[in-house]
Amino acid sequence: MHGRPRDPALDAAIRKAALDIVTEQGYKRLTMEGVAARSRVSKQALYRRYASKGELLLAALDAFAEEVLPAPDTGSLREDLLFLVRAAFAFHRSSNSAFSQAVAAEAAQGPAFARQALEKVINPRRDIFRAVFARARERGELLCSDDDLLIDLVYGPLWYALLFNFDRLTDAYAESLTDAVLAAARQA
Amino acid sequence: MHGRPRDPALDAAIRKAALDIVTEQGYKRLTMEGVAARSRVSKQALYRRYASKGELLLAALDAFAEEVLPAPDTGSLREDLLFLVRAAFAFHRSSNSAFSQAVAAEAAQGPAFARQALEKVINPRRDIFRAVFARARERGELLCSDDDLLIDLVYGPLWYALLFNFDRLTDAYAESLTDAVLAAARQA
Amino acid sequence: MHGRPRDPALDAAIRKAALDIVTEQGYKRLTMEGVAARSRVSKQALYRRYASKGELLLAALDAFAEEVLPAPDTGSLREDLLFLVRAAFAFHRSSNSAFSQAVAAEAAQGPAFARQALEKVINPRRDIFRAVFARARERGELLCSDDDLLIDLVYGPLWYALLFNFDRLTDAYAESLTDAVLAAARQA
Amino acid sequence: MHGRPRDPALDAAIRKAALDIVTEQGYKRLTMEGVAARSRVSKQALYRRYASKGELLLAALDAFAEEVLPAPDTGSLREDLLFLVRAAFAFHRSSNSAFSQAVAAEAAQGPAFARQALEKVINPRRDIFRAVFARARERGELLCSDDDLLIDLVYGPLWYALLFNFDRLTDAYAESLTDAVLAAARQA
DNA sequence: CCTTAATCGAGACGGTACGTCCTGTCTTGTT
DNA sequence: AACAAGACAGGACGTACCGTCTCGATTAAGG
Missing domain, CATH: 1.10.10.60 (Homeodomain-like)
Structure with missing residues (x-):
């Protein structure tokens, strides 16, 4: 009953x-x-x-999960990436940073939470990058076949800064980071 | 007194x-x-x-801080990097991972702690990379002038994995990551 | 309805x-x-x-209320009383003591309950004594006209022992108590 | 330390x-x-x-335990008893009745409490009666040798009334009860 | 040698939050 | 209607840590 x-x-x-x-x-x-x-x-x-x-x-x-995540398509890998990285930085720089840090703290202390956060918050955002990479690959802009690695190159430094060096999340850094990712992306 | x-x-x-x-x-x-x-x-x-x-x-x-941090000098940037990245991965994979996660959790929740951890734990390890990069630069193996960015490309993904995807810290990943960093390093 | x-x-x-x-x-x-x-x-x-x-x-x-309450008629007040007092003691000594104590606890904390318990449990048992006293009075064994007082002399010590001195409820005590009640009963 | x-x-x-x-x-x-x-x-x-x-x-x-308990000595057992019984009734009739009921409730539910209450509250009051009985015995007013029984005849009905018939604790009842106790006291 | 002052252990203290249990009421759908 | 199931607001339970605070007992360095 x-x-x-x-x-x-x-x-x-x-x-x-x-x-x-x-x-x-x-x-x-x-x-x-x-x-x-x-x-x-x-x-x-x-x-x-x-x-x-x-x-x-x-x-x-x-x-946040229900937010519509924007997927840029400018025709240029660099433009698409730059847009996404800047948006991600902006998000974490905003008042939502309290949440990012909460997620980090909780994830650090429990794999159970980490797994759920991955599924609900982290992976959806990674998927957007995947879509961008897929289009760039069709255009021949991308030689690297390991999407996950490239995405780690974006989100790794982001969360790293979130933990230890919050101020690093500037637009200038977004651009440097994007170019670094591009260098890796162009390499077989 | x-x-x-x-x-x-x-x-x-x-x-x-x-x-x-x-x-x-x-x-x-x-x-x-x-x-x-x-x-x-x-x-x-x-x-x-x-x-x-x-x-x-x-x-x-x-x-841990008192540990002697090994600074490799193989004559090859790739070899040096690979050694360091593998060592870092190994360290966090070991039973010390509880500490890494504790540091992450605490850093996420307080900039005061973050600053101290930076100084005592994070930066000393970054400095080793700096030394390696300096030597490589003398040898002409390094065009990129932004050491911090390159180091972020190493430690970012490491801590990111520590938070959300612990199992990723394999030797194979260490190699992929090293090559990605190298790509960025060779780019002006 | x-x-x-x-x-x-x-x-x-x-x-x-x-x-x-x-x-x-x-x-x-x-x-x-x-x-x-x-x-x-x-x-x-x-x-x-x-x-x-x-x-x-x-x-x-x-x-318990539905139990048939035995009303002795031995022809002797002392015998009748002794029988009843022993029976009462035996009842409370048994595993039913949990109930007696529950009734006491509840009665102590609410007059509403006390009144209902009085009507349903206490008074029916007092009435048996009344019957015994009535017969004794006819036989001339009883000078005291206050049945309630005499019954209080029985049940008072019983519940008192139930509260503070459980072990007192022996057969020997039943006899002493009976004789005390008899002394009061024979007095105008 | x-x-x-x-x-x-x-x-x-x-x-x-x-x-x-x-x-x-x-x-x-x-x-x-x-x-x-x-x-x-x-x-x-x-x-x-x-x-x-x-x-x-x-x-x-x-x-309450620290209260000085009055021990009357009028030279007459009846007077002494009457005084004590009236005082006891008055005490429980007063605003302290909440405590009496609390004690009853608690004692009913736990022998541990009962024992402590006995020692601290109940027995000291019984001892006063014992003193009165001792003097009366010297004067030859008392044949009964079982002080505890006589005291039960006083306190039993008191607590019984406290549980089930609060209104019974009148001065008239105090007198009837005293006389009943006296009848038992004069009997060998 | 003998103050003097910071140390030590033990553990009490006011708080805050925990996670659980029970009370008495309610809202479902089912009989 | 009554019923089983179980959610609900509320209140108390007893416990765990927090960071601070007495205690009385050590332990040096400085007078």
Whole structure:
């Protein structure tokens, strides 16, 4: 038998509360207790859905996951890449950086979270690069066959900067990085 | 100023306890309370030395910092790089990965820690690459003048994998990555 | 008024579950939640019948209430009293003591429960004594006209012992107590 | 070694809070959480001292335990008894009845508590009767040698009334009860 | 030699959050 | 209607750490 169904309004309220707290106070201050209080939801109802801060964070991340990700097609690999890298930098430079850092912190501490973040947040963004690379390959602009490596060359330095050298995420760096990736891309 | 001097044996006991707890139970379980208990040191004495888990972690990291970092000089940039990248991968693949992840988690959550980690752990390792690049430049093997960018191309993907895709840190990947860096290095 | 009639099988199941839990785990562990779970009855159906632990306890007590209460008639007041006092002691000494204590605990905390317990459990037992006293009075064995006082002299010490000195409920004590009551009974 | 000693001011604050809550809101509303909040004491400090509501109640009862118990000596057993019985009734009729009921409830549910209550609250009051009986015995007013039985005849009906028939605790009843006890006392 | 001051262990303290349990009410669909 | 199932707000539970604070007992260096 079925019992009373879960109230979807609560899911929304919880996600919103979590989102607000992270952006306003940072991930460190994100607390099950606090989310319950802010969303006016009982702790029980909260724990029924999310057993940990990590799961809660992933749920809150859905807001970003649903974003339509832009896939540029300028006809030039360099232009496409530059656009994407700049956009990625801009995203992490914005107020969303609290989330990026939360994701990093959580991923560092649990492979379970890492896997889910990969699937929900990381891979969709990598796929856009894949599409760009596919088109460039048709045009003959790309000799390297290892898309994953090239994408790592973009996102690696990005998350690395996010961890240790936040200020590095400038537009100038975006351009240098893009050219470095291009050098690798043109090499068989 | 006089009074009883601090007992250096306590420093050692504390660092050892912290180290043991992190490797045995992971960084999440590292607790000031737990370290005090395990090292048979009073909380007071502990807090006198390290005001936070972060400082404690950095102190425990000194064990690694004191390691002699090997600086290869094979006469070939590719060989030197390959050696360093493989060594770095090996280090993070080992049981020390708990520490790498702890550093990542802590850095993600506080620029103060990030800065200290940078100085104590990250930059010394970057400097080794710098030396290698300097020699290669003299030999004419290196056109790119931006050492930091090249080093980011190495360590970026490494930490990125550490966060999201641990299994990626294979020797094969080390080689691919090295060649990508070389491509960027040879480009003006 | 129509609709589906209440299932009497549920009443039985609930009472049994409550009874079992009290005897097995004590009154403290008696929980509406637990009774519902054990009796495989929904909490709704449970609350429809019994609005509180007290009501539930009283319902469970019906099992005892339906017992045929023996009314001795030996021709001697002392013999009759002794029989009743011993029987009462024996009852409370048995495994039913969990119930007696539950009744005491609940009565202590709510006059509402106390009144219901009085009516359903306490008074019926007092009435047996009344009958015995009535016969004794006819035989001229009884000068005291205050039955309630005499009965208090029996049940008072019994419940008192139940609260504070359980071990006191021996047969020897039953005899002493009976003789004390007799002394009071023979006095105008 | 010793560590920081417990702050005795906290003991006082806790006892006061517990006392106030019980008299103001009844024993049911007495909550470890509530006592901690009202006494501005951390839950930890509270639990360090009292592991349960029962222990807390006993501690709060110290206020009464320290009371000087009056021991009448009128030269007449009846007068002495009457005085004591009336005083006892008056005590339980007063606002302290909340405590009496709390004690009853708690004693009913745990022999551990019962034993402690016996020692701290019950027995000291019984001892006063013992003293009165001793004097009466010297005067030849007392033939019964079983003090405990006689005291049960007093306190039994009292607690019995406390549980089931609160209104019974009148001065008239005190007199009837006294006379009944006297009848038993005069009997060998 | 003997203060003097910072150290040490032990552990109490006010807080905050944890994750669980129970209460009493409610909302489903099913009988 | 009553029923099983189970979600819901609310409140209390007992525990774990946090960082700070007494205690009494050491331990040197400086007077």
